[in-house]
Amino acid sequence: MTIGGHVYNLYGLPVVHAPESRAADGLPDPGSVAWRIASDTYDPEEPWSEVFARFCEMIDTTRVRALIVGAWENAYETDSTAIIEALVAARHRLPALRALFLGDMESEECEISWIRQTDVTPLLAAFPGLEEFGVRGGNGLLFPALRHDGLRKLVVESGGLPVAVVRGVGASELPALEHLDLCLGTSEYGADSEAADLEPILSGARLPRLRHLALRNSEIQDEIAAVVASAPVVARLEVLDLSLGILGDDGATALLAGQPLTHLKKLDLHHNYLSEPLRQRIRETLEAEGVEVDLDPGDADADEDEDGTVYRFVSVGE
Incomplete structure (x- = not known):
């Protein structure tokens, strides 16, 4: 999808x-x-x-x-x-x-x-x-918290995901879930969660079978990368997807400084705002270990106003 x-x-x-x-x-x-x-x-x-x-x-x-x-x-x-x-x-x-x-x-x-x-x-x-x-x-x-014993894949696509949904998913008992994909979006369209709200998901306590985690399309992608870097659930993942947001060098640096990611089959960071030195560091660290890495900047583009303020944009907002 x-x-x-x-x-x-x-x-x-x-x-x-x-x-x-x-x-x-x-x-x-x-x-x-x-x-x-x-x-x-x-x-x-x-x-x-x-x-x-x-x-x-x-x-x-x-x-x-x-x-x-x-x-x-x-x-x-x-x-x-x-x-x-x-x-x-x-x-x-x-x-x-x-x-x-x-x-x-x-x-x-x-x-x-x-x-x-x-x-x-x-x-x-x-x-x-x-x-x-x-x-x-x-x-x-x-999406109030629930229990579902059969669900293996949950995808929520949005330009702005309310914090209540993030918390509801995090509080749900989903013992069979293998694939979770949350497109978090921007505050302009209703996103009001913080990186700390992801902790129940990142702990992995209620998601014992999770293998594919996507936390993407976010205006706080750097903060998400920083908490993911030390998240317990990452050790059991095969795919980590932080794509479509405004990931920059701060987030990528935090990710590289955290726990090893060499066990992953794929790290998806496409649509990003990384400098070429950071792209090269990621390639050297992970591709040499057999990790498939998607660093395609895609349509990521930044605007700068007259006072020098730089604006970055997620892939899907409105």
């Missing part, structure tokens, strides 16, 4: 749109694809609920393994409550569901920080067999 773009693969399955009419034929095996159910944000011909109802009529939903919720009508001012209620009500019709992504919209449909969300945890309660869950949009998003 790529933050900001449409989900193109979920649970290892290619994405297919739900049938647009009851006359559709040649449909794939229900369990062989990830079904994308979407309306239009602006002036839809039919609401999301009708698209979902037709899907449930035409498809053997007992075999569906992956669902993607795309745009719903007026997603910039109407939250996902009705969508969540419809999915929860259909839980007995979806006994094989293992992966769910909520809010799959590109910027032309609804900017990521405009997508209205709500408490998404009823979905996890309704589907105890769920192994992958993703949500896009931090506006109004709630």
